[in-house]
Amino acid sequence: MTRFFCLFALALSAASLNGCDGRGHDARQEGNSPAIIVKGIQVETVKASAIPDILEVVGTVKARTSAVVSARIPGAVSMLKVREGERVRKGQILARLDARESGATAAAAVAGADEAQRALDEALARKRLADVTFGRYQRLYDEQAVTRQEFDIKRTEKEVAAQGVARAEARYKQAGEGARAASRMADYMTIVAPISGVVTTRQVDLGSTVFPAQPLMTIDDEGSYLLELALPESLVTKVKAQTPVQVTLDALNVTFNARIAEIVPSADPRSRTFIAKVPLTRKGVTSGMFGRGTVSLGSNSSGILVPGRAIVERGALTSVWVVDQGNVARMRLVKTGKTFGDKVEILSGLSDGERVAVSGAEKVSEGAKVE
Structure with a gap:
């Protein structure tokens, strides 16, 4: 029995060794299989070149002319004729307030003016009578028909009438x-x-009670808009009026070149930024839109740029396909920097003179031969 078990164990060992040899032979056959060949791949040699020193900042679109309409007297909104987004013309009635106290005050003031007018007319009539009476007494006094005292009384009445007219006036x-x-x-x-x-905004509704200086609505002039960029105060000596800037409006999906028209001379002490205003002439622009501005600072540095289509994004990994001297593709992890039009700056992972696949990257695999 013991001899039987020993023979059985030797048979299992031999079978196991034969199986291992068979898999090893298959693996060698796989290792010797021909490499995958891909065609139609555009390869470009990367070179170190001058890269402009740029700064990208964010900003907000605002109307060049904006008017905040406020109440000047207290009252309740009795009529409201406009809504947000509605276009209005200068002088158009927007709303009315129910201010009965102000109306009563105005009526009382008008009545007081009428009463003052009648008092002035009465004072003028008295003055005319006093002037005529004094003239008569002047002649009688010259004829010695009245006493000096009677003459002085009429003269005083004339002067009092004149003062009464002055007070009435x-x-x-x-x-x-x-x-x-x-x-x-x-x-x-x-x-x-x-x-x-x-x-653009309406802060009150029909029936709302308002007070003096309370904003009711805001009207923006659609004639012109500005992109206000918040630039770091460290650049106040580098960025001037007429400095070129590339503007991007994500809401309109447009990018265009413009120039800074105005720089606010004072900085915000909280954010340590100053405002640069860029005129916008694009249709569809509205207040409050988000915008980005790329400002060139003028100085250059050396770096490597590759076409954006050469970048392969896989999850959190960024890579390119590098083609070696034997035309074999190898994946290379890289770190990207700023974007310049259709090219991307490579901060690390590539060297000057290496070749990368710039088109057809989806067809390339590790170890594939590029023709």
């Missing part, structure tokens, strides 16, 4: 100014558009 002028001021206050119950444009 002053009160009339004061009442007139009050009536005009009250009338203007009454006019403030009607809200009109100060400029032509589009209503």
